[in-house]
Amino acid sequence: MRIALICEKPSLAKRVIDELLFIEPDMDRSAFVVGWANEFYHLNSAFAIPRGQTYQSFPMTREAVYKPITFDGRYFDSETLMSARRGISARYNSKIDNDDFLSSVKRADVVYIACDASPSGYHVQMRVLDWLKSLDANFVIKHFPVMSLVSSDLYHGLVNAREIDNLAEHAQLSLVRRHFDYNYLLNAYPIMGMTFEKAFGKRLAWPLSKHELQVLYFMRHGNSLTESDLFDVMKRWKGTGRYDTKGWDSYYGIGNSASRSDIMGNLKAQGLLDRAGKHSLVISSKGERLLRFLHPDCEDPDQVMRIYSWAQLPIEVAKEKVDRYIKTFFGKQKRFLSKVQMDSNMELENV
Structure with missing residues (x-):
């Protein structure tokens, strides 16, 4: 089984990967990919602010417009992951939206989204979900709201991961x-x-x-x-x-x-x-x-x-x-x- 994991941040990915090994013992480790959304780090730079407006037209308000979501995975190196993550292949040292990473995500059987169980976490889950659905692939999507970094809590959260219907309410x-x-x-x-x-x-x-x-x-x-x-x-x-x-x-x-x-x-x-x-x-x-x-x-x-x-x-x-x-x-x-x-x-x- 091919697995993709999209996390809020690299430190969370480190904790989730170990538990995922127990949840998905049959996963293809050579095809395992991990990424995290850039906007967790750059926040308001994810906005697409329009240009060319005249000074006289302000103040104004409009619905928020976002740049296309991008992902990054450059915070892990292969040597660290190979030794600490029980042999999982570290294929994610470049951005998730390059050809190799993107095709890996498209080929996945299951995509886990792990984010904090907070309004901002649920909001970015919405953005990630929209991006995944735009890929027109056949993977199953499972949301994993992280309540705690305790191993047992991570394990039970992954076991019960599912697609969440009311993300907007949480966000x-x-x-x-x-x-x-x-x-x-x-x-x-x-x-x-x-x-x-x-x-x-x-x-x-x-x-x-x-x-x-x-x-x-x-x-x-x-x-x-x-x-x-x-x-x-x-x-x-x-x-x-x-x-x-x-x-x-x-x-x-x-x-x-x-x-x-x-x-x-x-x-x-x-x-x-x-x-x-x-x-x-x-x-x-x-x-x-x-x-x-x-x-x-x-x-x-x-x-x-x-x-x-x-x-x-x-x-x-x-x-x-x-x-x-x-x-x-x-x-x-x-x-x-x-x-x-x-x-x-x-x-x-x-x-």
């Missing part, structure tokens, strides 16, 4: 979040790009994310924190206290365990945060300057909670609330920016 929070993220970026490119140009004379290649902006505002209020303390603040983000997050499933605060380091790293790389002493971070003069070019209502410490609360509503109602928020947020900033001028000394004036 609701991620669908609403991605609708927000897509439309935030759609408008941030032109409007926040113009903001940076007025503030510093040039645009950023990539606009600040919604989380980076709110963390920068947080640091503006006289906060001097170590990176670990700021990481903890993001994890336990409480906003203004208006929302009671106790009992909220899948609420992770600002970002997640993987992206919080990127949030801090990007703010430092752009010069918006500075070192204070050996270990602490503070907002920089550049960061202060940027915030003076933003409408006061761009500061919204409850933003992440709003998105979560909207995700509890029917999907179309949630999207309407997102659309209204995005148009208001960027509409205010665009009007505010039209009143801001920059003199030859790069000093801020409101006119």
